[in-house]
Amino acid sequence: MPLVHLSDMINHAYRHNYAVGAFGVINPDFLEGVMQAAENCRAPVVLNLIESHFASHDFELLMPAVIAAARRAAVPVAINFDHGTGIASAERAIRAGCNGVMVDTSALPFSDNLWQTRDIVAMAHACGVTVEGELGYVPGVEGESAKIHPGELAYTSAAEAAGFVERTGVDCLAVSVGTVHGRMKGVPKLDYARLAKIREATAVPLVIHGGSGLSDDQFRRLIANGVAKINYYTALSDAASGRIRENVAADRKGDHSALLAGVRDAVREETQRCLRLWGCGGRAAEVLAQCRPWQEVEHVVLYNVSAPSSDSDVAAIMREAKKSMEIIPGVRSIRASVATQPDGKYRHCLLVNLASQAVLEVFRNHPAYQRFSSKVFWPAVADHITLDLEER
Numbered sequence: 001m002p003l004v005h006l007s008d009m010i011n012h013a014y015r016h017n018y019a020v021g022a023f024g025v026i027n028p029d030f031l032e033g034v035m036q037a038a039e040n041c042r043a044p045v046v047l048n049l050i051e052s053h054f055a056s057h058d059f060e061l062l063m064p065a066v067i068a069a070a071r072r073a074a075v076p077v078a079i080n081f082d083h084g085t086g087i088a089s090a091e092r093a094i095r096a097g098c099n100g101v102m103v104d105t106s107a108l109p110f111s112d113n114l115w116q117t118r119d120i121v122a123m124a125h126a127c128g129v130t131v132e133g134e135l136g137y138v139p140g141v142e143g144e145s146a147k148i149h150p151g152e153l154a155y156t157s158a159a160e161a162a163g164f165v166e167r168t169g170v171d172c173l174a175v176s177v178g179t180v181h182g183r184m185k186g187v188p189k190l191d192y193a194r195l196a197k198i199r200e201a202t203a204v205p206l207v208i209h210g211g212s213g214l215s216d217d218q219f220r221r222l223i224a225n226g227v228a229k230i231n232y233y234t235a236l237s238d239a240a241s242g243r244i245r246e247n248v249a250a251d252r253k254g255d256h257s258a259l260l261a262g263v264r265d266a267v268r269e270e271t272q273r274c275l276r277l278w279g280c281g282g283r284a285a286e287v288l289a290q291c292r293p294w295q296e297v298e299h300v301v302l303y304n305v306s307a308p309s310s311d312s313d314v315a316a317i318m319r320e321a322k323k324s325m326e327i328i329p330g331v332r333s334i335r336a337s338v339a340t341q342p343d344g345k346y347r348h349c350l351l352v353n354l355a356s357q358a359v360l361e362v363f364r365n366h367p368a369y370q371r372f373s374s375k376v377f378w379p380a381v382a383d384h385i386t387l388d389l390e391e392r
């Protein structure tokens with residue numbers, strides 16, 4: 001189960017002067033390409049799910065594949081939700097299986113950014129989830145040309161960064177030092193002196209957004225100045241579409257599979273280039289040994305209801321359980337089931353999947369859970385046992 005805590009992975013990179021890549025994945029070709037690259041390079045990797053992409057790709061459908069790919073990997077993997085639009089989308093991402101979240105409030109005035117980020121940190125940390133904040137503004141849109149999104153870049157101020165990190169409690173900080181999302185216009189000028197000051201002022205790992213289009217030397221200098229995570233998507237998208245264009249040129253009448261042939265390989269090759277350049281190749285074993293595994297918890301309740309009670313009484317309890325508890329942050333799913341053998345010790349089961357061990361506390365103390373227990377569950381139940389289980 002090589003899913004690990006994202007903060008542990010980034011901190012390892014920060015302490016050892018390299019950067020992990022957070023590669024935008026939008027479909028199985030990207031997912032397989034990135035994972036093959038990480039396995040080939042023996043590198044830790046972050047699978048990055050960018051909220052804006054889910055206007056055209058189904059997030060809830062893709063996430064089970066992302067989790068399966070992470071679980072079967074031999075290298076450490078973390079799953080990050082990127083550029084969320086608010087606390088509700090961060091909660092949705094945690095429910096879907098992300099163990100890192102970034103809600104982008106960087107375009108807001110400083111104090112609004114600070115307060116909103118603080119709320120995200122309170123919610124996500126209670127679930128054990130890593131939080132990235134952003135200060136300063138990195139313009140542009142992933143996968144598109146910076147020319148068509150000319151928004152003004154706002155540099156991160158080192159003085160503001162210190163207070164922002166301290167008061168929000170973020171685990172890492174995305175900074176604006178001259179990069180843009182999407183295809184660059186011209187050669188970007190990066191402000192390394194500013195980056196060095198931010199590093200000194202904050203002492204948390206720094207994150208670069210808009211990694212596509214930077215030169216090898218620029219990457220090296222960013223990493224030398226405290227950057228421990230690099231977000232990267234547009235160059236993967238360009239590698240994929242370049243391969244499709246070659247396929248069309250070779251056979252204009254090619255079927256769907258022929259037109260998409262080699263897309264995964266193109267994504268893999270570009271990812272491998274980055275992993276080697278950013279210094280994370282060959283680090284998988286030490287990262288795995290030094291990072292806490294990310295483990296979900298199954299909260300299992302086996303119970304019998306008091307007589308007389310009908311199937312519809314039990315169905316009503318279950319409907320109420322789902323309605324009241326699925327809103328609790330970190331609760332991933334709630335399932336109700338009935339024993340197939342009629343003479344077992346317990347007849348009914350409530351299975352609540354929690355994102356991590358930390359969620360147990362949030363869950364037990366949440367008013368929705370307490371209300372459900374005292375008003376619905378206890379009055380109806382004759383006997384029960386409860387177990388909290390994690391995989392070994």
Ligand code: 13P
Pocket residue numbers: 024050082083141142143180181182183208209210211212231232233234235
């Ligand atoms: P690029 O698409 O420019 O690589 O940026 C990706 C990114 O920063 C996602 O947050």
